[in-house]
Structures are given as structure tokens and as C-alpha cells.
Amino acid sequence: MTPATAEPRAIRWLLVALAVLLLGAFLLLPLAAVFTEALRRGWGPVVAALADPDAQAAIRLTLLVAAIAVPVNTLGGLAGAWCIARFTFPGRALLLALIELPFSVSPVISGLVWVLLFGAHGWFGPWLQAHDVQIVFAVPGLVLATLFVTFPFVARTLIPLMQEQGRAAEEAAATLGASGWQSFWRVTLPQIRWALLSGVLLCNARAMGEFGAVSVVSGHIRGETNTMPLHVEILYNEYQFVGAFAVAALLALLALVTLAAKALLERLGARRGGMA
């Protein structure tokens, strides 16, 4: 018999089928389209598009930008999570809101702000030009724009977890004579490692996939300031569809790996929590 708080079996299956069908059409079909379009003429053109020197440069640049932006925002996120989740102080709620602010800012604005500061007609533009330093339309601009859009990821993953865990464990370690760093490495880090890893992963996925913000500061110089997502756009606008979809497929693979790893980390985190 159906319990009073459950739907009849037919309704249940109907709802599940509807959800699977709609999500499949809305989310999965686009993904399938990327791989189909990329492989339209077999593997040859895909390999050729990825081996192209400009594509190689774009891949290297994307890795470089992520390799700078992700560690900076990881360290900042750890510091932010430590003071927000372990102490009370006036302005704490405001600080939290400001840390999450970049999520509600358009990617284009995230790029625009750096042009306003460091562009040719920006606040510091003339000074930079006089000293022959280039930030916008160069790699530093790409890094800054990426830092802005990936800013909240690590802090946002850590803060709710660390607030829930409370400060008892670290207080006990301090009472037993552990120094601050000892307590961080031996007590805090093991408690948060899966969440931290998950935050870093999401931060990295966004850093490598960011389009709008880097598009504004890049200047689209091939082989120099073109990241992978920007390379996709250039190829697409030149009607090199197979090449565009080949690079897009590589980025889609990155997204799939990120999702799989995130699911795995969540399960590891839940198992640990269940044992504690």
C-alpha cells in the first residue's frame, strides 16, 4: 500500500521520467552536440586542431593563468575562512557578503574593472605606459580578470563547513600546547581537506573555462593572449567549426572530469563525517 506521504507508483515513475527527459534534452543534448560536431570528420581534424601551434599556445596560457590564480585564491580563501569561521568580530557578516560579491557581478564587468584601472585610458594607464609595463592586453590582465571571477570559490566551500565544525578541536589542540601552525596542519586541515579540494577543483574549472572576463582584457592576440575559450571563439568566427568544437570538446572533458571528481570528494567527505 502507498503510505499517506507518497505518491502512487504511476505518478512517481511519471515524474522521474519527465525529469530525466527534460534534463536530458536541456542539459545533456548540448554536451552530446559538442562531441558530435567535433568528431564530424573523424579523429584526424580533431588531433590536427589541437596540435596547431596557436591551440598549443592557448592551452599553455590557460594552464599558466590557472596555475597563478588558483593558488592565490586558495590561500586567500583559507585566510578568509579562518577569520570568519573561527572568530566573531564587528563587520563579519559584511566581510562574508563582500567575499561572495564577485559571484553576482557579470563576467564582462569583472574584466571591465581592470581595463578601467590599467587600460590605456585607465587610472594607472599613463603611468604604466611611461614605465613600459603592460597589464591589459597581456598576461597579467588575464590573471587579474581570472582572479576576480574565481575569487569566492574556495572561501565559500570552506566557511559553512568550518562554521559547522566549530572551534572545539583547535581549542583542545591549543590547550595541549600545539602551536598555531601545528594545529592548522594536524587538526584543521585534516578536517577540511575534502571540502578544500572540492573548492580548489571548482575554482580551477572556472579559471580554465572563463570566457567573458578574459575576453575583455585579452586583446585576442593569437599565440600570446589567447586562452582556450577565446581560441574557441576565434576559430568559430572564422568558420573553422571542427577546430572550434575540438577545442570546445577538450574543455567539456575538463568539466566532466571536474564533476566526477567533485562527486567522489563529496562521497569521501560524507563517509568521514559519518565516522566522526
Next chain:
Amino acid sequence: MKRPRRRDPLPGFGLSLGITLLWLGGLVLVPLLALLLRPLELGPLGFWHSVTEPRVLASLRLSFLGALAASAVNLPLGLLVAWVLVRYRFPGRRLLDGMVDLPFALPTAVAGLALTALYAPNGWLGAPLAALGVKVAYTPLGVALAMGFVGLPFVVRTVEPVLRDLPLEAEEAAATLGATRWQAWWRVVLPALAPALLAGFAMASARAIGEYGSVIFIAGNTPMWSEIAPLLIVVRLEQFDYAGAAAVGLAMLALSFLMLLGLSLMNRLWRRA
């Protein structure tokens, strides 16, 4: 919790706060200050003219109305997915759960390319829709579609935890008192989820308003018709009109802020009622 000043046993408050302020100030606050101050050089009247140009107004209208329409469609869809994920056990549930996050993880340019290929007049879904007389790609409908794609996870992931924590007792009580399943759902479950639905709607809309990468490929970007506000910022920057670009950006942020404020006020009234 203790105040940090009174000899806190935990170290690192000053250091971590210092690093946080430096990180936040340098990477977020100073740049946003430039966005706030730059349009000042236009003067109040110049600012007003800059953001009320017909082309700007049309793009703002498309960005906001498109985002609101897309999020409105995402409400029932997101609720359905969250309901199925929380309440039912079925083969492939984990896969469905993972699928929900796809728009979060997929780079926006890839999503834009994919949606364009899918809904173009010769695409898998675009061709049958074109036969029905519905044009999606290169129209405002395509813009809203891309906005819906990036916003869906926000609705699902906001409703899901609230639904999971919803006590079954209320529904049981409703059933005991003679309510049909549908009545219990409509009168008990839905009102309890309403604040979460509204919050998800707000987040999805905020994201969709600023969305760029997934939209510009499918939009076709015809001025006054399918051009979104973020693209107008890019156009003005390319003409070295920094103040004008900042003015559009500021107008977008201000309107988003007002919208979020309105929605959160609505939520508060709802909760009190």
C-alpha cells in the same frame, strides 16, 4: 563564541584578517571602486543620457526580461528535479544528480557553441522547431534559452536542502485530516518551499542577467533586437568609451541590486504571512 581581543586561545586572527582584507581590497574592492567612480566624469546628465540611449535601454530590457522569463521557466523544472532527487530512489539517480551541476562546470563559451549547434535552423532541435515555425537561434528566445541553461542549477540546489529537511509529519497530518495527496502538496509542501524557490529564482536571475559567454553565440547580437547589456559594454570598450562602458556596467549592477532587494523583501513578507 568569545571575542578575539580577550586572550583567545586560537591564534591567527590578526594575520588571517589582514591577509583577507588585502586579498579582498586589492582584487575586488579597488576595481569595483573604479566602476563606481569612472561614470562620474560624465556628470549626472551625461550619465543619464549614456544609459538611456535607445540601444542601451533595449539591451537592458532584453537582459533583465530574458533573465526573469528564463528563471520563471526554471522554477517548475527545478522544483520537479529537486523533488525527484530528494523523494524518490530510482536507478540512475546519482547520474541525474551530477547532471544538474553540468551548467556550473561547463565553460560558458562551450555551452554557447553547443546550444547554437543544437538550436540552429539545421540543428537537432532547431530543425524540428523551425518546421513548427519557432525560431530559437539568433532571436531573444535563444537568449532566454541560454540564460535558462546557466540558471537551472541555482534553483535545484537551493530547493533541494530545504526539501530534504522538510518534516514528513506535516504531510502526514494533512493526510490524516483527510487531505488528498494533491491538496497536501499544494497547501503544505509548496508554501514551505516558497522562500527557497524565490531565493533560487533570485540567484538564477542574477546569474542570467550578467551572462555573456553562453548567450552571445546563440543571440546573433542584432542591435535593438537580440543584443544583451554585457555585449554593449564590450562594444563601448572597443570604441575606447571607458566612461560609457562603466555607466552601462553600473546601471546593470544597480538594477540587479534593486531586483534582489525587491525579491528579498517579498520573501520576508511571505514568511511573515
